[in-house]
Amino acid sequence: MEKKKFKLGLLPKLLIAIVLGIVIGNIAQRLEFPIIIQIGATFNSIFGNFLNFCIPLIIIGFVAPGIADLGEGAGKTLGMTAGFAYLSTLIAGTFAFAVDKSIFPSFLKVGSIVMDNATNAEDTMLSGLFTIEMPPIMGVMTALLISFILGLGIAVTHNKPLKDVFFGVQGIVEKLVASILIPLLPFHVYGIFANMTYAGTVMEIMSVFIKVFGLIIAMHILIIVFQYVIAGAFAKKNPFGLIKNMVPAYFTAIGTQSSAATIPVTVQCTKNNGVSKKIAEFVCPLCATIHLSGSTITLTSCAIAIMMLNGWDVTLAQMVPFIMMLGVTMVAAPGVPGGAVMAALGILDTMLGFNEAMLTLMIALYIAQDSFGTACNVTGDG
Numbered sequence: 001m002e003k004k005k006f007k008l009g010l011l012p013k014l015l016i017a018i019v020l021g022i023v024i025g026n027i028a029q030r031l032e033f034p035i036i037i038q039i040g041a042t043f044n045s046i047f048g049n050f051l052n053f054c055i056p057l058i059i060i061g062f063v064a065p066g067i068a069d070l071g072e073g074a075g076k077t078l079g080m081t082a083g084f085a086y087l088s089t090l091i092a093g094t095f096a097f098a099v100d101k102s103i104f105p106s107f108l109k110v111g112s113i114v115m116d117n118a119t120n121a122e123d124t125m126l127s128g129l130f131t132i133e134m135p136p137i138m139g140v141m142t143a144l145l146i147s148f149i150l151g152l153g154i155a156v157t158h159n160k161p162l163k164d165v166f167f168g169v170q171g172i173v174e175k176l177v178a179s180i181l182i183p184l185l186p187f188h189v190y191g192i193f194a195n196m197t198y199a200g201t202v203m204e205i206m207s208v209f210i211k212v213f214g215l216i217i218a219m220h221i222l223i224i225v226f227q228y229v230i231a232g233a234f235a236k237k238n239p240f241g242l243i244k245n246m247v248p249a250y251f252t253a254i255g256t257q258s259s260a261a262t263i264p265v266t267v268q269c270t271k272n273n274g275v276s277k278k279i280a281e282f283v284c285p286l287c288a289t290i291h292l293s294g295s296t297i298t299l300t301s302c303a304i305a306i307m308m309l310n311g312w313d314v315t316l317a318q319m320v321p322f323i324m325m326l327g328v329t330m331v332a333a334p335g336v337p338g339g340a341v342m343a344a345l346g347i348l349d350t351m352l353g354f355n356e357a358m359l360t361l362m363i364a365l366y367i368a369q370d371s372f373g374t375a376c377n378v379t380g381d382g
Contacts, residue, residue, distance in 0.1 A: 014364055017186035018193050025197025034126055037198045040191030042128030047188045048356035053134040054176065055346045056143035061173025062343045063144065063329055065166045066289065067151025081283050085291035086327050088380065092223050092293035093323030096300040099219055101314065107211050108308055126195055141350055144329070177342055189364045192357060205309070205361070212305050213369055219297050220376035227293075227380050237274070245272045246382045253375040259288035262378045270382040287381040292330050294376025295340040299326060302365045303348060306358055322351045340373070341366035 021040075028036050138146075154163045196205065224243060232239030249266045253259065259266075263285050270280040300323060307314050325347045330340045341363050348354040348362060366373075 013186040014189055014367055017190040018364070021190040021193030021195075022197045024190075025194040028194070029198050029200075034198070037126050037194055038129050040194050041126050042130060044188055044191040044195070044356070044360070045128040045131040047184060048360070049132060049134040051181065051345070051359070052349075052356070053136050054181065055349070056136050056138045058173055058177065058342055059143040059329065059346050060147050060166075061170045062339075063147035064151040064154075065163070065170040067148065068154035068163050068166060069289075081286055082290055085287055088227065088291060088293050089296050089327035090323060091226075093296045093300045093326060094320070095223060095226075096216075096219055096297040097304065097314075097316065097319050097323070099215070100301050100304045103215060104212075104305060104308055108208050108305060126198065139350075143346065144325075148328075177339070181342070185363065185367075188360055192360045192364070208305065208309065209302075209365055212301060212365075216298055216301050216369060217372055219301070220294050220372060223293055223297065224376060224379050231382075235274070242273050242382070243379070245269055246379045249382065250375045250379045253378045254371045259374055259378050259381075262374070263288050266378045266381050273382060275382075284381050288378070291381055292327070292340060292373075292377050293380050294373035295330060296323065296326055297376070298366055298369060298373040299341060299344055299362075302362055303352060303354075306354070306361060307352065310358075318352070322347060325351065340370075 024036060024040075028034060150162075150166070153159070154166065225239065228239035228242050231237075232242055235242075246266075246269045249262055249269045252265045253262045266288070267280050267284045270284055271277060300319065303322075304314050304319070326344055329343050329347055345359055345363075348359060354362065
């Protein structure tokens with residue numbers, strides 16, 4: 001019998017990278033040996049430029065096929081499901097904004113960390129020894145508009161050859177994310193955390209985000225209860241009994257970190273709640289790609305925390321358009337861990353003004369609790 005090879009998951013790799021970054025950053029600071037930090041910063045600069053180059057490709061590869069795929073299905077049921085899923089995403093994001101705006105200032109020191117390129121970030125974090133410019137082939141907004149126009153066009157015209165082309169592009173982009181970007185991500189995270197430790201800002205970030213994560217999970221639970229109270233009222237059933245039946249799907253999602261991989265369990269749990277076989281087997285697989293309330297709460301909260309730490313103003317007028325775009329750009333995010341945040345990088349850049357260091361921190365923070373966001377998503381699918 002062939003011995004099964006042990007494979008370290010992405011989350012353990014990221015945790016090792018963070019710990020190693022903190023240790024090396026402390027050693028370099030004590031020994032006044034900045035060159036080791038600058039080597040990491042050089043990798044960060046090159047990888048960050050490559051990531052920026054890939055963002056338009058990621059948007060086109062994810063969003064266009066996702067929208068095009070919504071053109072198939074059971075007409076009215078498809079429209080209603082997509083509408084409810086999007087409404088749920090908007091409610092989750094707005095709820096997260098309200099809670100974050102109220103609670104974050106009580107434990108988060110506004111303006112305590114500078115990661116903004118426009119405010120002398122070089123005074124706090126070291127720059128690389130050199131960089132390689134990799135200008136993107138198009139802007140993020142151009143990529144979004146192309147994705148919307150072509151995705152909707154394919155859905156309306158049922159152009160199968162063009163749809164096959166975009167699904168081919170999606171396969172290439174998914175391979176790019178899974179085989180290059182995600183494996184290199186721990187090295188990128190190491191460089192950022194080593195640099196932040198050398199600059200003396202990492203402990204502030206770590207202590208803050210432990211509390212942020214606790215608040216995010218509490219919001220996940222509250223939004224699930226909210227969803228099932230409404231569903232229970234319409235179905236005339238006990239919402240907590242319905243939630244109890246969905247617990248296997250919740251814990252399966254924590255283990256798999258993938259809504260798609262949890263579909264069989266989600267469908268069975270939904271049937272156990274008395275939903276018809278036809279509806280459960282149509283809605284649950286569809287919602288696995290379009291209903292992302294847990295991911296929306298996480299992305300919104302992490303973004304707001306980073307903005308507040310940088311001393312930025314966070315307003316409803318600023319965050320509502322971001323949340324609305326988030327519900328679209330995450331559609332059909334790939335099954336790899338962190339797919340939602342990778343799809344959201346473009347709007348974090350263009351709509352909120354995040355720089356490379358902030359985007360990297362967003363990726364690390366999101367993936368650190370990705371399984372709980374996924375669990376919230378699939379539980380809500382029921």
